[in-house]
Structures are given as structure tokens and as C-alpha cells.
Amino acid sequence: MSAAPIRYYDRYEKALKTEQIYGEGWLRFAYENPAGLFFVWLLAKRAWFSQWYGRKMTKRVSALEIIPFITKYGLNVDEFAKSPFDYKTFNEFFYRALKPEARPIAPESNVAIFPADGRHLVFQDVDTVEGFYVKGMKFTLAELFGEAALPEEQRVLAQKFAGGSMVISRLCPVDYHRFHFAVGGTPSESKIINGWLFSVSPIALRRNIGYLVENKRALTVIAAPGFGEVAMLEVGATNVGSIVQSFVFGRDYAKGDEKGLFAFGGSCVITIFQKGRIAFDADVLAQSAEYIETYAKMGDRLGVAPR
Numbered sequence: 001m002s003a004a005p006i007r008y009y010d011r012y013e014k015a016l017k018t019e020q021i022y023g024e025g026w027l028r029f030a031y032e033n034p035a036g037l038f039f040v041w042l043l044a045k046r047a048w049f050s051q052w053y054g055r056k057m058t059k060r061v062s063a064l065e066i067i068p069f070i071t072k073y074g075l076n077v078d079e080f081a082k083s084p085f086d087y088k089t090f091n092e093f094f095y096r097a098l099k100p101e102a103r104p105i106a107p108e109s110n111v112a113i114f115p116a117d118g119r120h121l122v123f124q125d126v127d128t129v130e131g132f133y134v135k136g137m138k139f140t141l142a143e144l145f146g147e148a149a150l151p152e153e154q155r156v157l158a159q160k161f162a163g164g165s166m167v168i169s170r171l172c173p174v175d176y177h178r179f180h181f182a183v184g185g186t187p188s189e190s191k192i193i194n195g196w197l198f199s200v201s202p203i204a205l206r207r208n209i210g211y212l213v214e215n216k217r218a219l220t221v222i223a224a225p226g227f228g229e230v231a232m233l234e235v236g237a238t239n240v241g242s243i244v245q246s247f248v249f250g251r252d253y254a255k256g257d258e259k260g261l262f263a264f265g266g267s268c269v270i271t272i273f274q275k276g277r278i279a280f281d282a283d284v285l286a287q288s289a290e291y292i293e294t295y296a297k298m299g300d301r302l303g304v305a306p307r
Contacts, residue, residue: 006202008119008293011283011300016292019119020073021201022173031204057264062090069093073174095177095244095261103176105256106301110226112278113255114302115182116269118171119293122280122302126166126272133205134291143213144233144270146193157221161231163275167302168212170200170293171267179234179262179269180298181247184255185224190245193217193233200237200268202293212268218243220259226305228274234260235268243267256299278303 006019021027030036066084070077077084079102087093106113114120123129131137142148142158171177181187198204198211205211216236224230234243245260247253280303284294296302 008295009283009287011294011296017295019172020174021203022073024203027199027201027203031199031201031207057091057094058089060089063088063093065090066093069174075174079176091264094173094264097178098176103256103297103299105299108304110305110307112183112227112230112273112302112305113180114167114169114296114298114300115232115259115271116169116171116179117176117297118169118269119295120170120284121168121288121291121293122284123166123288124280124285125163125275126161127163131291132168132209133202134209137206137209139209139213141272143210144272145219145231157231160229161272161274165273165275165278165280165303167269167271167280169269169271170202171262171269173264176298177262177267178298179232179259181222181253181255181257181259182232182271182302183222183224183227183230184253184257185222185227185230186252187223187247187249187259188221189249191219193219195236197236197238200235212270216243217270218245218260220245228277230274230277231272232259233270233272234262235270237267277305279306 006021007016008019009015010017066087070084079098081097081099084093087096121132123132126141129138132139140148140158141161141164142155145157147155147158193216195216196214198215200211200215212235218234220232222230222232236243242263243260244263247257247259281301284296284302287294
């Protein structure tokens with residue numbers, strides 16, 4: 001059984017770090033052990049298992065876990081919109097809001113931002129890249145958009161975003177769990193693509209990248225001045241209680257406005273730009289070329305729309 005550490009690049013400290021993984025022992029058993037994989041197939045990928053765990057995190061007794069969690073993972077309580085003692089359940093703490101000044105938004109109109117706190121991979125051309133988390137492992141846009149079963153001529157989104165640029169933003173349980181608009185514009189209604197709830201930890205994804213397109217996900221397409229159309233998909237995962245969209249269909253939104261939140265669990269946001277509509281920043285591209293995620297916060301600069 002492999003026990004290789006999960007390494008990522010910290011954009012702010014400009015250094016490689018080892019990820020402190022919530023529930024690492026369980027994840028390694030589940031995805032690196034044949035007996036664990038059977039458990040995943042039998043229970044963990046199924047919605048009722050995550051719903052059961054989510055209900056545990058909404059009980060009043062779960063609030064007792066908040067302070068130990070903050071202490072263990074070194075969370076900055078000064079960023080929280082309210083005191084850690086004011087959260088009535090662990091889930092309420094988990095999808096906490098932050099003070100607005102905690103996540104400044106890159107101001108330039110031609111700059112897109114990271115839609116969430118987390119560890120990010122970027123790919124300038126999804127059609128030519130050799131792999132996502134590891135070389136030789138990737139999925140198609142038709143699979144991601146839930147169009148793989150359709151005839152070629154009916155794969156509208158896969159065709160619209162062919163040769164496009166993709167950001168995979170992975171949120172750990174220790175991260176801020178609200179997601180925001182990467183660009184300003186007018187969003188479509190959110191469409192649910194039903195699926196399983198596998199883990200989206202690299203421990204799982206380095207063995208099967210297909211989990212990202214087998215999991216339940218919510219799809220929104222944004223008409224974004226300067227960027228064309230931009231697709232955002234929020235991906236559910238094991239022990240994610242729910243994906244909640246807080247935006248209102250029919251309204252325009254600014255870059256950095258809140259789009260929604262994840263209830264308890266690790267999660268993922270995938271953002272797709274049309275071909276030639278963004279140039280990702282060099283530091284994130286360089287790390288992604290080595291299959292190393294970059295840690296960056298919501299609101300930080302992701303890339304620029306070519307003029």
C-alpha cells in the first residue's frame with residue numbers, strides 16, 4: 001500500500017509543502033487497500049452514506065469538535081465573520097462566512113480569480129494536456145458536462161469549450177467552503193448532473209481521475225464580458241452534505257460575489273474557459289505542468305483575458 005505524502009506549492013510562501021490530510025488513515029485504507037475499495041463501492045460512494053454523516057455534523061453535540069479542529073489545523077479565527085463560539089453545529093462552522101476584507105478581489109477587469117480557497121491545477125488546453133493529476137489519466141469534456149452518452153452533434157457544451165482552459169480547485173475540509181464567481185457576468189440556472197460521491201482527495205484521484213466525472217455535480221454557464229462563456233461545476237464528494245447555490249437566476253454578478261457553499265466534506269470546483277479566452281498566470285502553470293497543485297485563496301489572481 002502506497003503512503004506517498006501529498007505535496008503542494010504554497011503560492012504565498014513560494015515553497016513546496018506536505019498536506020495535512022483530514023481523515024488520512026481512512027482515505028488511504030479506502031483507496032489504497034482492496035478491502036477499502038470494496039467498502040467504497042458498497043457504502044462510501046452512495047448518497048445516503050454522506051447524508052447520514054452530514055446529519056451527524058448538524059447535531060448540537062457536533063459543536064464540541066469545532067475548537068479542537070481549529071487548534072489542530074491552525075485556522076485563522078480573525079478571518080471568521082463571527083466568533084467560533086457562536087456556531088451551533090460543526091456544519092454551521094464548516095460553511096462559515098469570512099469577513100469581506102479577508103479575501104480581497106483582484107480588481108482588474110480583465111483578470112479572472114480563483115473561485116475558492118484550495119489547491120489548484122490549471123491546464124491551458126484540455127485537449128492536448130497529457131494528464132490531470134498524473135500523466136496518462138484524464139477525462140473528456142463530454143464526460144465532465146454529462147454529454148458522453150449523446151451523439152457527437154448533440155454535445156453542445158463539449159463543442160463550445162473544445163480546446164479550452166480548465167482549473168481544478170480542490171477544497172480540503174480545513175478550507176473556507178464557500179465558492180464565488182471567477183468572473184463577472186450573467187449566470188445560467190444551475191443544472192444538476194447526478195452521480196456518485198467518491199472522495200476527491202489526491203489519494204483517490206491519482207488512482208482514478210474518473211471520480212470527478214462520476215460524482216454528482218452542479219453546472220452553471222456564465223456569460224462573461226471579456227471572457228466569452230465560462231462554465232463552473234461544483235463537484236460533490238464523500239461526506240459532502242449538499243451543494244447549495246446562493247445566487248439568483250436572472251441577475252448579473254460581479255467577480256468575487258458568492259455563488260454558493262458546500263456543507264461538510266472535501267469538495268471541488270472545476271472552471272472551464274473557452275479556447276483562447278484566458279492566459280493563466282505563469283507560476284500556477286509551471287506547477288501544474290509537474291502535476292503539483294498550487295495553494296491559493298479565493299479572490300487571488302488566476303489569469304488574464306488576452307486583449
